[in-house]
Amino acid sequence: MSEPARTTRWTRADIGDLSGRVAVITGANSGLGLQISTELAGAGARVLMACRNRDKANAAIAEVLARRPKGTVEFLELDLADLGSVARAATELASRTDRLDILGNNAGLMATDRSHTVDGFEMQFGVNHLGHFALTGQVLELLLATPGSRVVNHSSMGHRPGRMNLDDPNSEHRRYHPWRSYFQSKLANLLFTFELQRRLAATGADVIAVAAHPGGTRTDLGAEGSGWLNRLALAASPLWGQHVSVGALPFVQAATDPTARGGDFYGPSWLVRGRPRLETPTRRARDEQTARRLWTLSEDLTGVRYLD
Secondary structure, three states: OOOOOOOOOHHHHHHHOOOOEEEEOOOOHHHHHHHHHHHHHOOOEEEEEEEOOOHHEEEEEHHHOOOOOOOOEEEOOOOOOOOOHHHHHHHHHHHHHHOOEEEEEEEOOOOOOOOEOOOOOOOOOOHHHHHHHHHHHOHHHHHOOOEEEEEEOOOOOHHHHOOOOOOOOOOOOOOHHHHHHHHHHHHHHHHHHHHHHHHHHHOOEEEEEEEEOOOEOOOOOOOOOOOHHHHHHHHHHHHHHEHHHHOOOOHHHHOOOOOOHHHHOOEEEEOOOOOOOOOOOHHHHHHHHHHHHHHHHHHHHHHHOOOO
């Protein structure tokens, strides 16, 4: 685990030239994913915007292109709520590139009403964690073939109250609570990041796993849920949330900073707001035994096994 405050006063001017780099950003058609894609393409990267809806993705691509980026942007069809779609996206990606410098596992749902993925998983755990776990394993060959590549997982402040219920991760045997499930999925993002880093390091791979969170950022995340807390959060967001161009920076730093080390976790300097900095996750997020159990469970649920 990296010591906090190693890097200070990082800004988008520090992104550097990403010409020749290839990045995949999930959930790239709006909000943080769109901003991250804009930043990376603006610095010269070839960005594949991995989205479920082609029309929304094309509109997002047009928005990025309107800013005349140095790099390129294109659509990659991906539905994280369908493991079949995840496998097809990985196959399609391998047919279009022989390298992958940045896998940006950004897409996520927040406090949604109870629903299930195509494969029967609770939607938030299925999309926020399991879909990305499967995608990472299925594009690992490209990452391993690319010197200095990295996996960037988007977590949340919500990992702090999160608790992993590994005996019932899909809330099949207890009352479903949208925020509890969201917090669990965001904790899972960090447990996955740190276990992935340990396993990559054990093989000597030239790939690192890092994570970030956006603090409080004004997006439409949470709009899918019907609870009163969802409505309150959306109503209050303009009062305390920072602009998406600022909220995306911790992720962008994690994806591009040459001084980043495996296991780094970036967030706003004042937790909710501010320029990006290294942050210390909770002890629960750093629990190696829980991380190993989550990894095994994720392999069993998705059928995707790697770095064993």
